[in-house]
Amino acid sequence: xxKKTTEAPEVKVSERRSYELMLIAHPELLESKLKKKLKExxxxxxxxxxxxxxxxxxxxxxxxYRIKKHKEGIYVVFNMEIPGEALKAIDEHLxxxxxxLRHIIISLAEGYTYTRFKEEAVKPEAKDRDGNRRRHTPExxxxxxxxxxxxxxxxxxxxKKPKEAPKAIDEEALDKKLDEIIGGGDLNx
Amino acid sequence: MSKxxxxxxxxxxxxxxxxxxxxxxxxxxxxxKNLPVLKHFLDGFQKIKNHYYTxxxxxxxxxxxxxxxxxxxxxxxxxxx
Numbered sequence: 420x421x422k423k424t425t426e427a428p429e430v431k432v433s434e435r436r437s438y439e440l441m442l443i444a445h446p447e448l449l450e451s452k453l454k455k456k457l458k459e460x461x462x463x464x465x466x467x468x469x470x471x472x473x474x475x476x477x478x479x480x481x482x483x484y485r486i487k488k489h490k491e492g493i494y495v496v497f498n499m500e501i502p503g504e505a506l507k508a509i510d511e512h513l514x515x516x517x518x519x520l521r522h523i524i525i526s527l528a529e530g531y532t533y534t535r536f537k538e539e540a541v542k543p544e545a546k547d548r549d550g551n552r553r554r555h556t557p558e559x560x561x562x563x564x565x566x567x568x569x570x571x572x573x574x575x576x577x578x579k580k581p582k583e584a585p586k587a588i589d590e591e592a593l594d595k596k597l598d599e600i601i602g603g604g605d606l607n608x
Numbered sequence: 609m610s611k612x613x614x615x616x617x618x619x620x621x622x623x624x625x626x627x628x629x630x631x632x633x634x635x636x637x638x639x640x641k642n643l644p645v646l647k648h649f650l651d652g653f654q655k656i657k658n659h660y661y662t663x664x665x666x667x668x669x670x671x672x673x674x675x676x677x678x679x680x681x682x683x684x685x686x687x688x689x
Contacts, residue, residue, distance in 0.1 A: 441641075441682055482683040492683070496641075523682055528637065536642045 434502045435469070437531065442513060442522035443492035446479055453493065456518065467508060469501030473533055486520045498533055615648040626663025630672075638671045640678035646685065649676070654689040 444453060453476075461471055477494035486492065501509075506524060513522045615629055630636065638645070649657050649664070649672055656676055659669040679685040 443682065483680075483686040484683055486683055494682075521682060523678060525640075525678070531637070534639075536639070536644065 434504070435500050436503060437472070437498065437500050437527045438506070439525045439527050439531075439533075440497040440499065440509070440522065441525075442495050443482070443486065443520040444495060445518040445520065446489055446491040446493060448493065448518055452518075453495075456516075457495065460512075463509070463512060464499060464501065464505075467501065467505035469499050469505060471497060471499045473498035475533070475535060489520060492520055496533070498527070615645070621663070623661055626661075628663055628665040628668055630668040631665055638668065638675045640675040640682070641684070642675075643679065643684060646672070646676050646679060650685070652689070654686050 444456070448456075457474065464471055473496075475496040477496070479491050479493050482490055482492050510522075510524065513519050621627075630638070640646075649662055651657055656673055659666065664672060676685060680687050
């Protein structure tokens with residue numbers, strides 16, 4: 420039994436592992452409040468015998484679906500080294516907090532380096548890579564075909580205007596012709 | 609940037625003969641934050657594609673599925689579309 424008691428504290432120190440924590444903060448949080456919260460959280464981690472190695476705050480971002488009736492959220496990513504026993508306390512701490520919509524804790528591999536992936540630079544290329552190249556060219560052709568249609572529309576309206584004028588002339592001419600025909604028609608009949 | 613060009617080249621091969629892009633290019637760590645990579649393995653309905661069609665080996669398919677599910681939990685990807 421004595422061996423076990425001696426082993427337990429040693430294990431606690433050696434069990435400090437690297438984790439990644441990501442959380443979605445309330446979208447309407449002010450920066451000052453958010454910084455306060457993060458400072459509190461850092462203190463909370465240091466109390467539990469951990470060390471924060473990296474913090475990254477993303478900009479306000481659209482969520483893929485609504486969480487607690489919010490469409491947007493502020494993403495914050497931490498990398499930290501903590502004994503595994505403290506994770507439960509952190510989990511509860513985050514779960515109870517009202518201003519944090521959701522969080523996730525992930526254990527990291529040894530050779531992990533944090534990289535921030537940017538979608539904006541990738542998006543135009545991704546469209547090309549998705550096999551949409553074939554689709555893109557016909558769309559452009561369609562767009563090209565659309566523009567002449569728009570050009571045709573005013574031409575039709577121009578054509579209509581002259582059509583109206585001859586109609587008025589035609590009506591007068593038709594009246595005369597009809598009169599002539601009627602006049603002549605009566606004789607024929 | 610070169611790493612993400614990998615995923616389109618695999619589609620040139622026929623369905624049965626596709627090799628795992630993660631194995632061939634030594635792309636072992638699949639991060640749940642790396643959305644441009646994950647989106648290549650999602651359906652039009654945002655479902656995970658079968659590895660038979662993408663050619664991913666089973667080891668990497670497991671990692672991929674885990675990454676996609678983590679991204680869904682954090683609202684980086686939708687569950688359905």
